Amino acid sequence: MKKNRTARSRVPGALALWAAALALAAAAPARAEQPKLKVGLMLPYTGTYAALGNAITNGFKLAVAERGGRLGGREIEYFSVDDESDPAKATENASKLIKRDQVDVLVGTVHSGVALAMAKVARETNTLLIVANAGAGDLTGPLCAPNLFRTSFTNWQPGYAMGKVAAEQKKKTAVTFTWKYAAGEESVNGFKEAFEAGGGKVVKQLYVPFPQVEFQSYLTEIAALKPDLVYVFFAGGGAVKFVKDYAGAGLKASIPLYGAGFLTDGTLEAQGDAAQGVITTLHYADGLDNPKDKAFRAGYQNAYKAEADVYAMQGYDSAQLLAAGLDGVKGDTSKRAQLFAAMEKARIDSPRGPMTLSKAHNPVNDIYLRRVEGKQNKVIGIAAKALADPARGCKL
Numbered sequence: 001m002k003k004n005r006t007a008r009s010r011v012p013g014a015l016a017l018w019a020a021a022l023a024l025a026a027a028a029p030a031r032a033e034q035p036k037l038k039v040g041l042m043l044p045y046t047g048t049y050a051a052l053g054n055a056i057t058n059g060f061k062l063a064v065a066e067r068g069g070r071l072g073g074r075e076i077e078y079f080s081v082d083d084e085s086d087p088a089k090a091t092e093n094a095s096k097l098i099k100r101d102q103v104d105v106l107v108g109t110v111h112s113g114v115a116l117a118m119a120k121v122a123r124e125t126n127t128l129l130i131v132a133n134a135g136a137g138d139l140t141g142p143l144c145a146p147n148l149f150r151t152s153f154t155n156w157q158p159g160y161a162m163g164k165v166a167a168e169q170k171k172k173t174a175v176t177f178t179w180k181y182a183a184g185e186e187s188v189n190g191f192k193e194a195f196e197a198g199g200g201k202v203v204k205q206l207y208v209p210f211p212q213v214e215f216q217s218y219l220t221e222i223a224a225l226k227p228d229l230v231y232v233f234f235a236g237g238g239a240v241k242f243v244k245d246y247a248g249a250g251l252k253a254s255i256p257l258y259g260a261g262f263l264t265d266g267t268l269e270a271q272g273d274a275a276q277g278v279i280t281t282l283h284y285a286d287g288l289d290n291p292k293d294k295a296f297r298a299g300y301q302n303a304y305k306a307e308a309d310v311y312a313m314q315g316y317d318s319a320q321l322l323a324a325g326l327d328g329v330k331g332d333t334s335k336r337a338q339l340f341a342a343m344e345k346a347r348i349d350s351p352r353g354p355m356t357l358s359k360a361h362n363p364v365n366d367i368y369l370r371r372v373e374g375k376q377n378k379v380i381g382i383a384a385k386a387l388a389d390p391a392r393g394c395k396l
């Protein structure tokens with residue numbers, strides 16, 4: 001009895017030890033937990049592009065949340081900076097994220113001038129950069145690099161597609177108008193390239209400094225020139241103002257307004273009647289008939305109580321592309337070549353429709369022809385099928 005009691009009294013002690021060991025084993029994962037993956041979001045959260053920066057952020061976070069907060073098995077930790085769409089502050093802002101916060105990947109931005117500076121810092125530090133909007137051709141042209149990817153477009157893509165459409169419509173003359181910086185210039189030049197190759201003539205190219213929105217004198221000039229159409233690049237707050245001013249000046253009925261789709265994406269609520277009938281080209285549209293877009297739109301609406309737009313979609317796809325890369329290396333970002341290879345060959349099931357990347361790491365996708373009807377950019381055709389940017393100057 002005594003022996004038994006002793007044995008019994010020893011058993012609980014041994015059991016407790018055993019249970020504690022088990023609990024410890026359960027708490028520690030089979031493999032050592034990898035550190036969190038630090039994502040640096042460098043985007044505009046103030047100024048004319050603020051809504052665009054917020055939509056990209058929301059889209060990115062939605063795709064991560066759908067994967068349980070992890071990509072490639074690693075928990076995601078965010079660092080963010082408001083770049084104010086100011087190229088003069090861009091190098092310092094990118095350096096802060098890379099050197100101070102030690103981010104593993106940089107995601108941004110909207111403004112081409114800011115993105116060009118980010119790309120230089122990313123190249124110097126060999127940081128993975130995913131461009132979620134800015135369309136500067138150089139990023140996937142002369143500045144293309146193994147560690148630089150884009151999930152959006154080049155400014156040339158929608159511009160070129162629209163020039164082709166306008167020429168096919170037998171329009172003869174056009175005036176272009178935009179902000180004087182890389183994005184605007186490349187967009188209108190893309191339009192001019194295709195429009196003139198198809199027999200049209202750009203009779204005047206008008207520019208206003210970024211981000212000014214005093215359009216009146218330019219509208220007076222357009223009215224006097226009487227072209228068959230006007231092609232513009234404006235986005236965000238500037239796009240809202242331009243579309244209203246164009247209608248307000250009484251030009252809408254006499255000179256059709258065409259633009260890169262940013263003119264009417266994420267802006268229709270604020271533009272109201274002034275936007276009705278505006279024709280644009282973009283790699284996204286409202287009411288696309290694909291299940292991925294339907295799920296994305298519903299998820300976005302549910303999470304943010306807002307309509308998704310092209311920027312939200314690009315943010316979402318930036319996280320999808322990063323996920324494809326990280327899955328390929330099981331979260332091990334030190335396997336650089338494998339990580340980049342997995343991203344290069346990713347076939348993204350995008351809300352826009354299927355998306356692949358060119359050799360220069362720029363999206364190859366259809367460019368939709370859209371017309372504003374009510375609160376929607378309705379698809380009225382495909383302006384260009386699987387359009388790839390020519391990537392002039394890229395040596396990848």
Ligand code: PHB
Nearest residue numbers: 111112134135183235262
């Ligand atoms: C750009 O600067 O490249 C840019 C900005 C806003 C857009 C599109 C392109 O909506």
